[in-house]
Amino acid sequence: QSAKVATNFVPTKEDYQKVYNRIAEVIDDAGDYDSAVFVCRWLFGPVVLRLAWHASGTYDKATGTGGSNYATMRFQPESLHGANAGLHVARELMEKIKQEFSWISYGDLWTLAGVAAVQEMAGPKVPWRPGRIDGFESHVPPDGRLPDASQGAQHIRDIFYRMGFDDQEIVALCGAHALGRCHADRSGYDGPWTFSPTMFTNDFYKLLFDEKWVWKKWNGPKQLEDKKTKSLMMLPTDYVLTQDKSFKKYAKAYADDVDLFFKDFSAAFAKLLELGVPTQQFVASESWIMQTVDDQNS
Numbered sequence: 001q002s003a004k005v006a007t008n009f010v011p012t013k014e015d016y017q018k019v020y021n022r023i024a025e026v027i028d029d030a031g032d033y034d035s036a037v038f039v040c041r042w043l044f045g046p047v048v049l050r051l052a053w054h055a056s057g058t059y060d061k062a063t064g065t066g067g068s069n070y071a072t073m074r075f076q077p078e079s080l081h082g083a084n085a086g087l088h089v090a091r092e093l094m095e096k097i098k099q100e101f102s103w104i105s106y107g108d109l110w111t112l113a114g115v116a117a118v119q120e121m122a123g124p125k126v127p128w129r130p131g132r133i134d135g136f137e138s139h140v141p142p143d144g145r146l147p148d149a150s151q152g153a154q155h156i157r158d159i160f161y162r163m164g165f166d167d168q169e170i171v172a173l174c175g176a177h178a179l180g181r182c183h184a185d186r187s188g189y190d191g192p193w194t195f196s197p198t199m200f201t202n203d204f205y206k207l208l209f210d211e212k213w214v215w216k217k218w219n220g221p222k223q224l225e226d227k228k229t230k231s232l233m234m235l236p237t238d239y240v241l242t243q244d245k246s247f248k249k250y251a252k253a254y255a256d257d258v259d260l261f262f263k264d265f266s267a268a269f270a271k272l273l274e275l276g277v278p279t280q281q282f283v284a285s286e287s288w289i290m291q292t293v294d295d296q297n298s
């Protein structure tokens with residue numbers, strides 16, 4: 001199934017679709033069927049999406065450094081940066097795919113995996129195109145470029161404005177927290193944001209407004225829990241989206257209109273995945289829409 005590497009091998013959109021399909025399989029099946037008591041569909045979707053985000057979100061537009069181009073999280077010290085705790089799980093899954101499709105660059109593989117995770121978990125189509133190249137240790141960006149969940153609106157703006165995003169894009173991107181969960185042994189925070197953490201929805205915003213959020217009483221870092229069930233969580237930076245006037249306007253709009261959220265998330269996420277990649281490196285002038293597994297079966 002995998003394309004053989006030949007010196008003159010030029011992968012086509014179909015070759016990338018094969019990689020996409022393999023990613024879709026791996027994030028779905030990675031829970032080992034033989035030993036798992038219970039298999040959760042798309043179990044590894046959220047962590048793979050987080051890898052794509054952390055690989056891209058180190059971009060600094062002032063210096064043109066960081067971003068998804070060189071996949072520098074393969075190297076220390078970036079792989080050990082506190083914000084990346086737990087992402088070895090996603091990198092190891094991707095390594096299996098890299099063995100099969102050795103012609104793809106790590107940056108293209110990781111960002112394509114972010115696209116596949118969003119799309120397979122019932123999210124919007126995200127335009128994507130290949131062109132990233134593997135870099136070196138010398139390209140590793142400094143620590144501290146990703147957001148710190150314990151902070152407030154000013155910090156979020158400082159971090160995301162540095163990448164070139166505005167308030168609307170910041171709020172749209174944070175809606176990815178509909179997916180996955182916090183792990184006490186990775187970030188110190190604990191728990192999921194929504195009741196369906198492997199379905200891409202606008203529930204993150206709905207819950208922010210519909211539930212009453214109180215500070216969790218525990219020995220861990222400051223986080224909020226929903227008063228009613230105490231089973232969901234919000235980070236301080238998530239809660240700020242309802243407290244800051246400008247952020248709140250967008251968060252409310254996304255809570256009320258899932259189509260608007262899907263459209264804006266798709267645009268902002270596609271932009272995120274291309275941060276730091278020189279335009280001339282892109283193979284295609286227009287981005288591609290990769291098909292979901294369901295699209296191909298229908």
Ligand code: CCH
Nearest residue numbers: 046047050053147148149173176180181182183186187237
């Ligand atoms: Fe996030 N995120 N994120 N996040 N994130 C965490 C988990 C996920 C922040 C902090 C955290 C984005 C923005 C922010 C995902 C996607 C995105 C965790 C828990 C923390 C802490 C990690 C753990 O313990 O495993 C902060 C702060 C911000 C912004 O201010 C953006 C943007 C995206 C994507 C577009 C996803 C998905 C997860 C779940 C990972 C998992 O393993 O389940």
